[in-house]
Amino acid sequence: MTFSTNMSPVALLLLLVVTGSCVKCEQLNQPASATVQPGQRLTISCQVSYDLGYGTHWIRQAAGKGLEWIGYTCRGCTPVYKDSLTNKFSFTLDDSSKTVTLNGQNLQPQDSAVYYCARESQ
Template structure:
């Protein structure tokens, strides 16, 4: 379980420090990522903490004002943002890395790229939206810029009014892995020649 601190209102120029309290497992057994979603925007990966070693890695856009720390005895991760601006207004999420998936707390349909416990930034392009009638089949194709035989591609969705739900992951040459409750509803295909993954 990952339990985050409550919402805060801050003025421009101030500093905010958010917490993520971890329970139900040993915090140092899995890395923790921080992600945010600004109003009307997609997800942004801030960085991740190599837990137990107080060793953070930041995304290229978050290397100056963002500081990730941890308190191992209290099983707590922290994200501090200084010199706040209006652009920092967002919903912030902490996320636990499992072996090849991310269990997140909330947000939108997205593809996340993960290789073991590392995170590598690549370009993924998918349609803005698609409309189908109840009972019909929905197909979503995602164009990627990485080697599908090396990296796993994860699918995540956000049902209306609910939090983020991990669907599963796939790669070229491996058997797809699905969330147990969604196994019979979703399927993935990979085309390495066109660098595309289809749900």
């Protein structure tokens, strides 16, 4: 398949959507939902298709608000957290199952959000 250099970004996006293909696709699977009571711990696992040497970021979005970066981790690196969330969240990696887990503690109603895992770009 060839692409014209003057193809508009919208046309290219539509072409990718229609063909359903990409050069390098990765999968990240996480549960549809999880509920915890205030003060309880939260555990959300993200099973990935890529090598855990790549960074996995965690992001959340509270209702009606923008995205908030929580932090990232990878095999062999020191996890990095948003300063204000350092004592609230931690990450664990399991190479055998290719799983990156977000662990939250002492969660409060203001921590209600949609939580996403995302792979670092190459």
